[in-house]
Amino acid sequence: MSEQNMIEVNSIEKRYERKIALSSLSFVVKKGELVALIGPSGAGKTTLLNLLASLLEPDSGELKVDGKPLSQYADRRQRARKIGLIRQQFDLVGQLAVIHNVLAGRLAEWSLLKSFASLFIPQEKDKAVDALKRVGLEDKLYERTSNLSGGEQQRVALARLLMQKPEVILADEPVASLDPARSEDILAMLTGLAKQENQTVVASLHSVEYARKYFTRLIALKNGDIFFDLPSHQVTEQQLQELYQLKELN
Amino acid sequence: MLSFDLHKRKLLTAFLLLLFAWSLFGVNWQEGVLHSSGLGTAMEIFAAMFQPDLSADIIRLAVHSSWITLAYATAGISLALILALVFGILASGVLAGGKGSRKMMKGFFRGVLGFMRAIHELVWAWLFVASFGLTPYAAVFALAIPYGGILGRIFADMINDVPEEPIQALRAAGASRLQCLFYGYLPSVKASMISYTMYRYECAVRSSAIMSFVGLGGLGYQIQLSLDDLHYDEVWTFMYFLILLIILIDGWSNMLRKRMAL
Amino acid sequence: MRKRTFNFTTLSVLAFFLLIGASWYQVIGVEKASLASLFSNDNLQYAKKFFSGLFGIGQTEVAFFNKDSWSDAFRLTIETLQMSIMAIGFSTIVMFLTVIPAARNVADGSLTLTRKWYRWIVFGLIRISYIFSRAIPELLWAMIVIFIFKPGILPGAIALALHNFGILGKLCAEVIEDSDPRPVRNLASAGASRPQLLLYGVLPTVLPKFLTYILYRWEVIMRTTIVVGFVGAGGLGQQFKLSMSFFHYTEITLLLICYLILVIIADYISEKSRFFVK
Numbered sequence: 001m002s003e004q005n006m007i008e009v010n011s012i013e014k015r016y017e018r019k020i021a022l023s024s025l026s027f028v029v030k031k032g033e034l035v036a037l038i039g040p041s042g043a044g045k046t047t048l049l050n051l052l053a054s055l056l057e058p059d060s061g062e063l064k065v066d067g068k069p070l071s072q073y074a075d076r077r078q079r080a081r082k083i084g085l086i087r088q089q090f091d092l093v094g095q096l097a098v099i100h101n102v103l104a105g106r107l108a109e110w111s112l113l114k115s116f117a118s119l120f121i122p123q124e125k126d127k128a129v130d131a132l133k134r135v136g137l138e139d140k141l142y143e144r145t146s147n148l149s150g151g152e153q154q155r156v157a158l159a160r161l162l163m164q165k166p167e168v169i170l171a172d173e174p175v176a177s178l179d180p181a182r183s184e185d186i187l188a189m190l191t192g193l194a195k196q197e198n199q200t201v202v203a204s205l206h207s208v209e210y211a212r213k214y215f216t217r218l219i220a221l222k223n224g225d226i227f228f229d230l231p232s233h234q235v236t237e238q239q240l241q242e243l244y245q246l247k248e249l250n
Numbered sequence: 251m252l253s254f255d256l257h258k259r260k261l262l263t264a265f266l267l268l269l270f271a272w273s274l275f276g277v278n279w280q281e282g283v284l285h286s287s288g289l290g291t292a293m294e295i296f297a298a299m300f301q302p303d304l305s306a307d308i309i310r311l312a313v314h315s316s317w318i319t320l321a322y323a324t325a326g327i328s329l330a331l332i333l334a335l336v337f338g339i340l341a342s343g344v345l346a347g348g349k350g351s352r353k354m355m356k357g358f359f360r361g362v363l364g365f366m367r368a369i370h371e372l373v374w375a376w377l378f379v380a381s382f383g384l385t386p387y388a389a390v391f392a393l394a395i396p397y398g399g400i401l402g403r404i405f406a407d408m409i410n411d412v413p414e415e416p417i418q419a420l421r422a423a424g425a426s427r428l429q430c431l432f433y434g435y436l437p438s439v440k441a442s443m444i445s446y447t448m449y450r451y452e453c454a455v456r457s458s459a460i461m462s463f464v465g466l467g468g469l470g471y472q473i474q475l476s477l478d479d480l481h482y483d484e485v486w487t488f489m490y491f492l493i494l495l496i497i498l499i500d501g502w503s504n505m506l507r508k509r510m511a512l
Numbered sequence: 513m514r515k516r517t518f519n520f521t522t523l524s525v526l527a528f529f530l531l532i533g534a535s536w537y538q539v540i541g542v543e544k545a546s547l548a549s550l551f552s553n554d555n556l557q558y559a560k561k562f563f564s565g566l567f568g569i570g571q572t573e574v575a576f577f578n579k580d581s582w583s584d585a586f587r588l589t590i591e592t593l594q595m596s597i598m599a600i601g602f603s604t605i606v607m608f609l610t611v612i613p614a615a616r617n618v619a620d621g622s623l624t625l626t627r628k629w630y631r632w633i634v635f636g637l638i639r640i641s642y643i644f645s646r647a648i649p650e651l652l653w654a655m656i657v658i659f660i661f662k663p664g665i666l667p668g669a670i671a672l673a674l675h676n677f678g679i680l681g682k683l684c685a686e687v688i689e690d691s692d693p694r695p696v697r698n699l700a701s702a703g704a705s706r707p708q709l710l711l712y713g714v715l716p717t718v719l720p721k722f723l724t725y726i727l728y729r730w731e732v733i734m735r736t737t738i739v740v741g742f743v744g745a746g747g748l749g750q751q752f753k754l755s756m757s758f759f760h761y762t763e764i765t766l767l768l769i770c771y772l773i774l775v776i777i778a779d780y781i782s783e784k785s786r787f788f789v790k
Contacts, residue, residue, distance in 0.1 A: 053422060080424025091419035095437040104433050108424020115429050164423050270601035276594035277666045288660040324535035368775050372739050381559035386539045460651040477655055496647035509520050
């Protein structure tokens with residue numbers, strides 16, 4: 001693992017109305033790390049990921065990706081090369097054929113004319129076929145995406161990320177709507193592919209079991225604050241119990 | 251809250267009934283509303299309904315007029331579709347960058363679409379005939395403008411209703427606004443656009459039939475001629491052709507809608 | 513199965529494009545309509561004269577600056593409004609009288625749990641009348657109606673109603689067909705009679721939707737009043753036609769302004785009351 005800092009979060013804060021979603025959060029993620037964000041619902045996991053994906057703006061504090069403040073990634077091409085996003089399965093355009101959803105990962109690099117032409121004659125088709133092979137869906141090339149099962153749709157989203165090749169992958173509850181077998185399948189694929197490509201992953205998960213199994217580092221959030229931040233093998237049952245304990249029990 | 255809702259509805263119904271009663275005072279009922287020979291004419295027209303003129307000449311004329319009516323409608327709707335796509339996409343505001351410019355764009359182009367459909371196609375036709383003379387283009391343009399307005403407004407609404415997540419994901423993958431349009435918005439609404447256009451196509455055929463009123467050919471023109479000659483049996487022949495045309499298109503669009511919903 | 517759906521849709525799109533091609537061929541090729549001649553010098557002069565006429569340029573008597581013309585136009589506007597309300601009133605009445613037997617789930621008895629052989633015949637007859645009504649445009653109805661009735665807003669209202677009851681009937685019958693049968697079955701098992709079923713089980717659930725459709729059709733009727741007026745069925749349209757034949761262009765502008773105001777008001781009212789109903 002290299003020592004290069006990929007993501008630097010510097011005392012960021014985010015409020016919704018009066019509620020504090022994140023309070024003065026700081027941490028650093030190194031290149032190649034596989035980080036899982038865990039914690040009870042409402043702890044701020046999704047807010048944090050949305051901030052990193054610049055879908056939201058922080059109220060204060062600083063976010064750096066690869067040494068550059070996030071606000072400097074105004075150019076969509078630059079940003080797409082740095083940061084990729086995968087969420088629950090609603091991220092694909094259901095009415096398009098699978099191949100176009102996969103090729104959408106190349107849109108940042110393509111001219112408008114090329115992307116338009118691709119809808120009729122798929123461009124860089126062999127790359128898409130290759131990506132679909134790696135996620136095991138090469139036979140569904142021209143299937144309508146909405147006809148695929150939830151697990152298959154998430155694999156298409158992974159194939160899109162393979163086309164995009166970002167250095168950082170942000171995954172927001174990528175397996176929230178899948179059954180256990182499909183969930184393990186997707187997580188194994190996500191982390192496996194990330195390792196092959198030497199990508200950094202930050203994922204929010206509600207299952208501690210999966211987080212420990214597939215990720216190298218766990219950051220636990222509780223009430224908008226970091227509760228613990230440890231390599232996954234050092235996390236104890238005691239800590240986890242405290243993390244998920246209901247208030248009434250305190 | 252519920253009882254208020256119920257009252258609200260009752261209030262509205264009562265108000266609408268009152269309005270209807272008021273409207274009836276607009277007619278001078280005392281002097282009689284029928285022509286002196288009105289009832290007789292009505293009986294004649296009704297009787298002719300069951301004895302349409304089916305002579306070869308009239309049928310041939312009816313087939314040709316049906317084609318003219320259909321051709322104007324089709325040419326008009328094809329032009330309307332182009333107008334609707336361009337203005338609808340602009341009026342949806344998805345191409346605008348900032349919040350302010352999006353609002354301005356939406357407001358402006360929705361206004362344009364509103365103006366296009368506020369004026370009835372026949373009034374447009376009359377405007378075109380008055381300035382261009384009697385040419386098929388008058389009918390085609392007169393259909394294209396209001397139908398472009400109606401379709402464009404609906405297209406804009408459809409585009410605005412597309413779920414946000416896939417678009418955000420495309421943006422995150424680095425797609426530009428135009429690329430989002432081709433990969434996100436348009437594929438998502440394509441099927442509904444086709445169904446709605448087919449539905450309006452049927453209306454356009456009906457509108458095309460009345461273009462005769464400003465002197466342009468087609469079924470309406472023949473109906474008008476036959477009415478002027480008091481040949482009610484011919485009138486019904488042409489009417490039946492119009493009904494047949496409408497039923498055919500209605501059936502086609504229903505079938506298409508059912509298949510596409512699968 | 514999916515293969516076949518694909519084929520039908522593609523075929524339809526192809527057929528549609530073919531039709532578009534043939535239609536443009538008819539317009540351009542057969543009728544020899546040339547786009548260039550539209551913009552000939554003569555036409556330009558006509559258009560110029562016509563539009564400057566509309567805006568009252570170089571005229572001494574400009575209708576939209578004249579108080580009397582405005583009060584005349586106002587009277588006509590009210591008349592037109594009355595015509596539209598009468599028209600939607602008539603079509604609503606006819607719709608209510610026919611809509612229940614016109615619903616498929618009433619005809620086959622699945623909604624009311626009683627089966628009668630004659631229901632299908634009534635269903636068929638009403639549906640045919642709907643198709644008739646729908647397929648023939650208002651203007652054609654007006655041309656016929658004007659043979660029977662004296663000129664005025666009544667024939668206009670009747671012509672509009674003749675076209676709209678079919679549309680309204682079809683839309684509302686579909687609402688009944690889509691309504692949830694469970695509450696009705698429950699009432700039926702509680703021993704309610706057929707009229708009671710309709711009154712307590714069907715109408716309350718479908719009425720709000722009916723109202724939405726009625727308001728929507730009223731909005732459309734408002735827009736069409738001007739057209740039936742052309743054949744002498746009263747209101748703004750009739751005056752429009754007269755001014756047109758006397759070349760009183762500024763009057764036309766005034767009438768168009770009134771018409772646009774009416775359409776915008778109708779749009780606004782129907783949108784607001786739809787919100788009110790919800």
